[in-house]
Amino acid sequence: MPFANNSLFRKAEFEPLKQGLAEILTTELSKIEALKVVERARLDKVIKEIGLAMSGLTRDSLAQAAGKLLGAQVLLLGSFSNSFGNKIRIDARLVKVETGETIKAVEVTGKAEKLFKLIKKLKSYIF
Numbered sequence: 001m002p003f004a005n006n007s008l009f010r011k012a013e014f015e016p017l018k019q020g021l022a023e024i025l026t027t028e029l030s031k032i033e034a035l036k037v038v039e040r041a042r043l044d045k046v047i048k049e050i051g052l053a054m055s056g057l058t059r060d061s062l063a064q065a066a067g068k069l070l071g072a073q074v075l076l077l078g079s080f081s082n083s084f085g086n087k088i089r090i091d092a093r094l095v096k097v098e099t100g101e102t103i104k105a106v107e108v109t110g111k112a113e114k115l116f117k118l119i120k121k122l123k124s125y126i127f
Contacts, residue, residue: 003090004079014082021080021090021119028123029076035127038070064097072097076126088112090122 003021007014030037078092093105106125108118
């Protein structure tokens with residue numbers, strides 16, 4: 001899923017990171033043989049289709065419904081925020097599709113220039 005941009009500072013500048021973080025994490029998680037990763041494009045298409053029929057649901061609820069349709073067991077949802085001092089915090093959580101229960105929640109914080117190192121650290125915390 002695309003990450004939510006909760007930045008307090010230079011929000012528009014960090015807007016591309018919503019899709020970018022999701023793409024990078026998809027690539028990183030696809031390297032783990034024990035996981036089957038559903039392509040974000042497929043998930044986005046299903047969300048758009050059911051979003052029209054289920055207006056009023058939260059972004060996470062739509063993701064859960066789409067996950068069920070695609071046969072996913074767990075969703076990776078997250079957000080990031082840029083704050084003063086050029087620091088970025090990335091939050092991620094694994095959510096069971098069937099129940100909506102959060103299995104694991106993690107965060108990493110560091111300098112925005114070290115984004116790729118932060119993402120690798122996040123991946124290691126998640127799995």
